[in-house]
Amino acid sequence: MSDKLISIENLSFGYGKKLLHKDINMQFNRGKVSAIMGGSGCGKTTILRLIGGQLTPNSGKVLVDGDIVHEQDRNGIYHLRRKMGMLFQHGALFTDLSVYENVAFPMREHTDLPENIIRDLVLLKLNAVGLRGAHNKMPAELSGGMARRVALARAVALDPDIIMYDEPFAGLDPISMAVICDLIRSLNDALGATSIIVTHDVAETFSFADYIYFLADGTVAAEGSPKQLMASKLPFVRQFIHSEKDGPVPFHADAPSYQEDLRL
Amino acid sequence: MNWLTNVLGNIGFAFRSRLYRLGAGTRLFFLTMIYSADSFKRIHLTIREIYFTGVLSLVIIVVSAFFVGMVLGLQGYYTLEKYGSSEAIGVLVALALVRELGPVVTALLFAGRAGTAITAEIGLMKATEQLSAMEMMAVSPVARIIGPRFWAGMISMPILATIFSMVGILGGYFIAVIVIGVDEGAFWSQMQANVDFQNDIVDGAIKSIVFGFACTMIALFEGFDAPPTAEGVSRATTRTVVISSLAVLGLDFILTSFMFV
Amino acid sequence: MERAKIDIWVGLLVVLGIAALFGLATKVGNLTSNDIKETYTVLAHFENIGGLKPRAPVKGAGVVVGRVKSIVFDTEAYHAVVKIDIDKRYVFPKDTFANIYTSGLLGEQYIGLEAGGEDANLEEGDRIKFTQDAVVLEKLISQFLYNKASEEEK
Numbered sequence: 269m270s271d272k273l274i275s276i277e278n279l280s281f282g283y284g285k286k287l288l289h290k291d292i293n294m295q296f297n298r299g300k301v302s303a304i305m306g307g308s309g310c311g312k313t314t315i316l317r318l319i320g321g322q323l324t325p326n327s328g329k330v331l332v333d334g335d336i337v338h339e340q341d342r343n344g345i346y347h348l349r350r351k352m353g354m355l356f357q358h359g360a361l362f363t364d365l366s367v368y369e370n371v372a373f374p375m376r377e378h379t380d381l382p383e384n385i386i387r388d389l390v391l392l393k394l395n396a397v398g399l400r401g402a403h404n405k406m407p408a409e410l411s412g413g414m415a416r417r418v419a420l421a422r423a424v425a426l427d428p429d430i431i432m433y434d435e436p437f438a439g440l441d442p443i444s445m446a447v448i449c450d451l452i453r454s455l456n457d458a459l460g461a462t463s464i465i466v467t468h469d470v471a472e473t474f475s476f477a478d479y480i481y482f483l484a485d486g487t488v489a490a491e492g493s494p495k496q497l498m499a500s501k502l503p504f505v506r507q508f509i510h511s512e513k514d515g516p517v518p519f520h521a522d523a524p525s526y527q528e529d530l531r532l
Numbered sequence: 533m534n535w536l537t538n539v540l541g542n543i544g545f546a547f548r549s550r551l552y553r554l555g556a557g558t559r560l561f562f563l564t565m566i567y568s569a570d571s572f573k574r575i576h577l578t579i580r581e582i583y584f585t586g587v588l589s590l591v592i593i594v595v596s597a598f599f600v601g602m603v604l605g606l607q608g609y610y611t612l613e614k615y616g617s618s619e620a621i622g623v624l625v626a627l628a629l630v631r632e633l634g635p636v637v638t639a640l641l642f643a644g645r646a647g648t649a650i651t652a653e654i655g656l657m658k659a660t661e662q663l664s665a666m667e668m669m670a671v672s673p674v675a676r677i678i679g680p681r682f683w684a685g686m687i688s689m690p691i692l693a694t695i696f697s698m699v700g701i702l703g704g705y706f707i708a709v710i711v712i713g714v715d716e717g718a719f720w721s722q723m724q725a726n727v728d729f730q731n732d733i734v735d736g737a738i739k740s741i742v743f744g745f746a747c748t749m750i751a752l753f754e755g756f757d758a759p760p761t762a763e764g765v766s767r768a769t770t771r772t773v774v775i776s777s778l779a780v781l782g783l784d785f786i787l788t789s790f791m792f793v
Numbered sequence: 794m795e796r797a798k799i800d801i802w803v804g805l806l807v808v809l810g811i812a813a814l815f816g817l818a819t820k821v822g823n824l825t826s827n828d829i830k831e832t833y834t835v836l837a838h839f840e841n842i843g844g845l846k847p848r849a850p851v852k853g854a855g856v857v858v859g860r861v862k863s864i865v866f867d868t869e870a871y872h873a874v875v876k877i878d879i880d881k882r883y884v885f886p887k888d889t890f891a892n893i894y895t896s897g898l899l900g901e902q903y904i905g906l907e908a909g910g911e912d913a914n915l916e917e918g919d920r921i922k923f924t925q926d927a928v929v930l931e932k933l934i935s936q937f938l939y940n941k942a943s944e945e946e947k
Binding site for chain 2: 796814817
Binding site: 377 | 657660661662664665666667668669670671
């Protein structure tokens, strides 16, 4: 069993002519919590979609447990996705199903378990995220933080090997943020899973991630453990970590000179 | 000369993009067919969709049918009376409804009510990433979301069209016989003598099945293809109504020229 | 929305649909009539069929006893060959007259059968020997004008 569960090799991807990722390499090790960070629009979420097989790379490969993702047939993709759980940015709960039915969904679709066992499992998962009492509610009745926790319970319903998080901290209050942080770490360790988090939240991520990748301009600008990156002297990393307004990522977008615009 | 190339370019682009949509829509249709077995395994999903497209459209269908029938009775009577053929009012109402108005008006109402609901729902599911989430859970959205709605539409439409025709005839009966005073016997007997089950009623049913296919498929495709923004979804629902209506009227012409000429 | 409630409503929809279909078929259409019964086919030749169309009714004493099956032009004898399907329940003698009438003043045309007196009956494939063509309006008018003109001359 290779240590590298997910491997991205020489990946280039772009919508249309402009390349979003240019020849990047990333590895995600078994059992570790890794984070992909970077400015908005640099292609972080796209990496998750490439791993999940929703997008096909222009060139290069994405390997999951030795299998090349975009070369899989329907059956192959099916088995691949069975190993994964994904938490979408706003939860993406099915609005016409209750909380209970949302979490039960993957179980009902992929297993033949009888209803009473499913009930036990659903309540188990909801308990892990602290929402066992809300199992009768509809998604519309939940707050943002609660919805995301239910979505997390749904993502881990079948005890996946890989759990992916798309901006799990976006728009949460500090308490919910702390809860999710804790859950990500504890679920990863409890399930022995490999977690990948896409985020731009520095403080939270640095507190529990094992390895961090920084994406900028379509390449991996920096990578390393939180400790290594805190000590990094790279200007881009420094700007990001210390939340500086201006640096390698400029404040002003490309524009003609101010004098020209004001017609002085 | 620049404007000419611009115009040609625009026409070419519009043509190509419509061709692309037609192709994408066809592909969605074939995918739906392939996954149909799944849609019937989860029969309850399909039944649920029949409730939402069919049962919830009943009110508008029945009320509209009654009014359409009454108007036919009223207008028809005063025109026929001039030629001394007021007893043919039954035939007029029945044939107009069964052959044309039943299938067509039902289809237009269906597109407006159920079609837009389908488009908005699927478009919204796309915008809130629910379809993506389903894909990542290795469940095909075509099997679970599109399929049941497609079969629900195909089943609901003929049922609704038949109900429309029947209620319309009752509306015509109400106006002609009860309000105006045309002879009841003449009303029904003339109708029975001139409306042929095979030619008229069955052909009307075939029309409604074809319209059901068109309206449902258009609604599904527009929702599935909508850009995942608020504006995208609202534009998609408008497009559903417009394209469905045009398709229904165009198909009606084609089918009528096949069947009744 | 529990399952039971939805199922009941969908069942109701289907029942209404079937009821409507039944209503249309019986009260509105003519499914209760004789179209589904067995028929036998006879032929008739006409010089002019006027506006007669396939599926036009064939009546005896005003009662629908059959339908026109097909109308073709005989290129050797230059007349129309009309095939008629008559319900097996109704038999007509071999010397029956087949006339083309118009229902109402401007209505559709149909074939009226007037029974003769022979003992032997028409069978499958037989030909009705006595026919009367449709009244063509133009010929009627020109005849009228001709008569009027010759009257004036006198």
